[in-house]
Amino acid sequence: MEGELKKEIITGEKLAKEFKEHSVAEFFKKNRQMLGLYGKVRTLTTVVHEYITNSLDACEEARILPEIEVKIDELGPEYYQITVKDNGPGLTKETVGKALGKLLAGTKFHRLVQMRGQQGIGASGCTMLSQMTTGKAIKVISGTGKGKAFACEITIDPKRNEPKIENMRDLDRNFRGLMIQARFKGVLYRESVMGPLEYIRRTAIANPHAKITFRSPKGEKIVFNRTSTYIPKPPKAMKPHPAGITVDDVVTMAHHTKAKKVSSFLKNDFERIGDTALEKIQKLVSFDLNKDPKKLTWGEAEQIVSAFRKIKFLAPSADGLRPIGEERIRKSLESIVQPEYVVTLTRPPKVYAGGYPFQVEIGIAYGGKAGISTNGNNRTQSEEQGVKVEIMRFANRAPLLFDAGNCAITKAVHSIDWKRYGVRDLENTPLTIFVNFISVHVPYTGAGKQAIADEDEVMEELRLALMVCARKTARYISAKRAEIERRMKRDMFYKYIPEIAEALSKITKKDKEKIAKKLEWLVLTKLKLEKKEEKSSKELKVEGKDSKKVAKGEEKIAEKSR
Amino acid sequence: MAKKKSFVKKSERKISKALSKSVAKKEKEGPKEIAARIKEVARGIVKDIESGRNPRFKTKQRGRGNVLFDEKLGIIKLGDKDTTRTFLNIAHARKFLQTMLVMSKTYEYLTNNKTASIREVYYELKHTIGNTKENTFEDQRESDACIVDLEHSIDTIREKLNVHANPKGTLYGDITLVDRQHHNDTFNCLKLGRGGWSIMSRIEPHEIEIKKVNAKYVLVIETSAMYERLVEEDFARKNKAILVGTGGQAARGTRRLIHRLHFEHKLPVYVFTDGDPYGWYIYSVIKQGSMALAAHSRLLACPEAKYIGMTLEDVEDYGLQNVTEKMKPGDIKRAKELLAYEWFKNKPWQKELKKALQLKIRIEQQALANKSLEFVAKEYLPKKIKNREFLP
Numbered sequence: 001m002e003g004e005l006k007k008e009i010i011t012g013e014k015l016a017k018e019f020k021e022h023s024v025a026e027f028f029k030k031n032r033q034m035l036g037l038y039g040k041v042r043t044l045t046t047v048v049h050e051y052i053t054n055s056l057d058a059c060e061e062a063r064i065l066p067e068i069e070v071k072i073d074e075l076g077p078e079y080y081q082i083t084v085k086d087n088g089p090g091l092t093k094e095t096v097g098k099a100l101g102k103l104l105a106g107t108k109f110h111r112l113v114q115m116r117g118q119q120g121i122g123a124s125g126c127t128m129l130s131q132m133t134t135g136k137a138i139k140v141i142s143g144t145g146k147g148k149a150f151a152c153e154i155t156i157d158p159k160r161n162e163p164k165i166e167n168m169r170d171l172d173r174n175f176r177g178l179m180i181q182a183r184f185k186g187v188l189y190r191e192s193v194m195g196p197l198e199y200i201r202r203t204a205i206a207n208p209h210a211k212i213t214f215r216s217p218k219g220e221k222i223v224f225n226r227t228s229t230y231i232p233k234p235p236k237a238m239k240p241h242p243a244g245i246t247v248d249d250v251v252t253m254a255h256h257t258k259a260k261k262v263s264s265f266l267k268n269d270f271e272r273i274g275d276t277a278l279e280k281i282q283k284l285v286s287f288d289l290n291k292d293p294k295k296l297t298w299g300e301a302e303q304i305v306s307a308f309r310k311i312k313f314l315a316p317s318a319d320g321l322r323p324i325g326e327e328r329i330r331k332s333l334e335s336i337v338q339p340e341y342v343v344t345l346t347r348p349p350k351v352y353a354g355g356y357p358f359q360v361e362i363g364i365a366y367g368g369k370a371g372i373s374t375n376g377n378n379r380t381q382s383e384e385q386g387v388k389v390e391i392m393r394f395a396n397r398a399p400l401l402f403d404a405g406n407c408a409i410t411k412a413v414h415s416i417d418w419k420r421y422g423v424r425d426l427e428n429t430p431l432t433i434f435v436n437f438i439s440v441h442v443p444y445t446g447a448g449k450q451a452i453a454d455e456d457e458v459m460e461e462l463r464l465a466l467m468v469c470a471r472k473t474a475r476y477i478s479a480k481r482a483e484i485e486r487r488m489k490r491d492m493f494y495k496y497i498p499e500i501a502e503a504l505s506k507i508t509k510k511d512k513e514k515i516a517k518k519l520e521w522l523v524l525t526k527l528k529l530e531k532k533e534e535k536s537s538k539e540l541k542v543e544g545k546d547s548k549k550v551a552k553g554e555e556k557i558a559e560k561s562r
Numbered sequence: 563m564a565k566k567k568s569f570v571k572k573s574e575r576k577i578s579k580a581l582s583k584s585v586a587k588k589e590k591e592g593p594k595e596i597a598a599r600i601k602e603v604a605r606g607i608v609k610d611i612e613s614g615r616n617p618r619f620k621t622k623q624r625g626r627g628n629v630l631f632d633e634k635l636g637i638i639k640l641g642d643k644d645t646t647r648t649f650l651n652i653a654h655a656r657k658f659l660q661t662m663l664v665m666s667k668t669y670e671y672l673t674n675n676k677t678a679s680i681r682e683v684y685y686e687l688k689h690t691i692g693n694t695k696e697n698t699f700e701d702q703r704e705s706d707a708c709i710v711d712l713e714h715s716i717d718t719i720r721e722k723l724n725v726h727a728n729p730k731g732t733l734y735g736d737i738t739l740v741d742r743q744h745h746n747d748t749f750n751c752l753k754l755g756r757g758g759w760s761i762m763s764r765i766e767p768h769e770i771e772i773k774k775v776n777a778k779y780v781l782v783i784e785t786s787a788m789y790e791r792l793v794e795e796d797f798a799r800k801n802k803a804i805l806v807g808t809g810g811q812a813a814r815g816t817r818r819l820i821h822r823l824h825f826e827h828k829l830p831v832y833v834f835t836d837g838d839p840y841g842w843y844i845y846s847v848i849k850q851g852s853m854a855l856a857a858h859s860r861l862l863a864c865p866e867a868k869y870i871g872m873t874l875e876d877v878e879d880y881g882l883q884n885v886t887e888k889m890k891p892g893d894i895k896r897a898k899e900l901l902a903y904e905w906f907k908n909k910p911w912q913k914e915l916k917k918a919l920q921l922k923i924r925i926e927q928q929a930l931a932n933k934s935l936e937f938v939a940k941e942y943l944p945k946k947i948k949n950r951e952f953l954p
Contacts, residue, residue: 493655504611519611526650
């Protein structure tokens with residue numbers, strides 16, 4: 001017996017050791033899907049995403065207006081080099097290794113903070129991917145603006161998950177920011193809706209304070225200028241709200257807390273738990289809350305969670321939410337999408353699943369260059385053919401390019417009866433629908449983190465916000481359509497005028513030009529009259545129907561959150 | 563000129579005074595008067611435009627709702643309902659333009675002494691509008707409709723607009739005509755060989771003058787085969803008749819000529835068609851006018867015309883039972899319609915139509931050949947005319 005046991009322990013240790021040695025590389029290979037690294041185009045987009053979000057987050061924290069340059073070069077078939085340069089705070093020689101050469105070293109995990117980079121592999125993941133596909137190190141130049149900048153090359157030691165820094169040298173110039181250059185094989189650059197360019201375009205829209213320059217493999221230079229100089233406040237870390245917590249969360253948190261008693265642990269580490277709530281909890285659990293949290297058992301944690309469910313807590317504070325703002329979305333859409341008409345809306349924060357605050361922002365852009373052109377980019381103003389609707393989804397300002405069909409945003413957009421809003425055929429209308437979902441805890445549907453789950457409150461809020469914007473857009477669309485119709489009518493009358501004038505002039509010997517001029521005047525007079533009639537009758541209709549619906553929606557939501 | 567003979571009843575020569583009077587007035591209108599009227603309409607439209615009003619073109623409403631039968635005059639007439647076409651109306655604008663084009667074109671014909679067929683009018687006016695891809699007219703039906711509108715608007719017939727449809731019909735008999743538009747050619751229609759004279763589309767007095775007529779009546783024949791038979795039998799000479807072959811439904815020119823022979827020369831008109839709904843309707847159009855040209859009956863109809871045959875009585879009288887044909891469903895339907903027309907609402911015709919519907923048979927003119935080829939010329943027609951065996 002003893003021998004057998006001993007043998008088993010040895011085997012176990014050996015296994016553990018082997019696992020550790022291969023862990024990082026294996027983890028990568030086995031979890032490529034989860035990490036968003038499947039598909040040649042998607043992988044490249046994910047890499048761009050990692051670098052850009054890092055830059056944006058760093059600049060935000062350092063209160064710097066970001067200027068980011070992204071360059072993609074094609075080195076061979078399915079072989080690309082990405083260069084990303086920012087003007088952020090930069091990394092020091094001490095921090096550069098941990099930031100770019102150690103997996104899962106980021107501080108975002110296990111923190112309830114609204115961050116862009118909640119999905120993906122992190123910049124270190126990119127280092128790993130580069131190394132795995134090309135065997136090459138990533139090249140880094142960094143400077144803090146104080147003293148000399150430095151350059152180095154970084155790889156990851158897959159056995160120890162530790163950075164390997166080589167070729168470290170000081171540069172003879174003052175530079176603030178970070179430049180990373182990395183090479184990847186087995187990836188593909190495409191200018192599709194899932195490609196890097198579209199990702200950058202959308203990032204620029206949702207981050208109007210950033211200036212982003214992109215150089216494509218074809219050598220094109222595309223600049224997305226900033227339309228705002230307001231740097232968003234860094235999001236505040238949020239304590240978890242009792243309503244959304246699981247037993248496992250409670251156990252893990254209890255074992256890591258600095259509190260000496262379960263009671264103080266609950267009070268300090270959770271939001272909205274005060275003395276009154278503590279008293280109620282004490283009545284609902286079978287053990288003493290003065291207990292050492294480190295000794296909290298699973299069963300006891302279960303009791304706490306079931307007590308949480310029975311007690312009404314105040315809704316969580318929405319302090320951690322950082323919306324872009326209506327005006328800034330408007331300017332951004334005007335500058336980058338270049339539509340004829342934009343309406344934007346930032347809704348007040350709401351709560352889903354009892355404990356998670358969230359907020360919805362909508363922008364609807366119509367006409368002009370809004371929508372996706374299906375036949376190149378050359379289209380005229382009034383032309384509605386060859387244009388498809390474009391739905392831009394964002395979670396905390398980060399574009400969601402994949403898995404659109406499963407996303408609550410897409411579902412909400414399609415659940416609306418657009419015909420009521422003057423959009424006869426949503427799919428083929430020059431519309432860009434911008435939706436930013438903001439939450440410290442985005443309810444993603446899967447590990448790919450590209451689709452938002454259709455929680456009831458989320459759907460209801462999305463629909464309501466979309467309807468409010470659609471109503472305003474409808475007014476513009478119908479006015480525009482009426483204008484187009486008037487113009488078409490005018491042209492139809494006008495084309496007959498010269499011939500009519502000539503015919504009448506031949507018989508009566510009156511001046512042809514005079515007759516024609518007078519006829520044109522008659523046409524204009526008539527159409528102006530029609531314009532007035534249309535406007536008043538249509539507006540009344542839309543107004544009457546919709547305000548009722550919106551009011552209803554508000555009531556429904558109010559009821560739910562009560 | 564016609565002379566009294568026992569078998570032509572005096573009353574038949576008496577033409578309704580009321581109709582005669584209004585016909586005479588209409589007949590006087592020459593190209594100048596018509597052109598002046600077009601100008602008047604155009605001036606009205608220009609005046610509308612100059613004073614900031616939606617220009618309008620007024621014409622008569624056609625269609626069944628505005629067609630009525632004038633029992634006193636014995637013709638189909640158009641009521642007084644008007645219809646207006648305005649330019650500032652999406653649905654009318656194109657039609658308005660087309661009407662103006664047709665107006666201007668016919669005005670040009672009238673002032674330049676030109677004439678044209680309706681197809682020529684169509685081709686003369688068809689072109690692309692400005693820098694569009696739209697044609698002024700896509701189909702001759704469009705220009706035809708405008709011509710009809712104009713006829714009705716200025717209360718005249720297209721022949722007086724110097725426009726005409728395709729000619730059809732032949733004339734044979736002792737009648738002398740002068741073509742005043744063509745070298746004043748003078749010819750007697752008995753001397754043109756067996757073919758006779760092809761009746762032109764426009765038989766207006768200023769174009770074709772009826773110089774001399776030596777006949778007792780006009781015999782209108784539906785089928786060309788029967789017309790040829792009667793020419794061959796020298797029916798016109800032997801009976802002092804003028805033969806008019808319509809070749810089916812009578813064309814406007816043919817109707818106009820019959821009308822003029824009747825009104826200007828007081829000749830009775832006898833119509834000889836197949837004994838079937840189609841033939842009966844041909845007769846009724848010659849007599850009372852048609853619904854499509856209700857407005858023009860005054861210049862086209864002969865209310866005193868009489869129907870010779872074929873009748874169902876003929877079938878019995880001459881034992882033609884075995885050469886009748888069965889009525890087709892279309893014939894039956896048409897016969898029922900005729901039964902309901904006001905101008906067929908007299909005893910003899912109601913009796914005839916009901917009998918036909920009951921027996922479901924029809925009888926062709928050529929069926930008379932069953933007796934012998936000469937039978938129609940030697941016996942049938944002379945006997946019927948002599949005994950006044952007519953349907954009204």
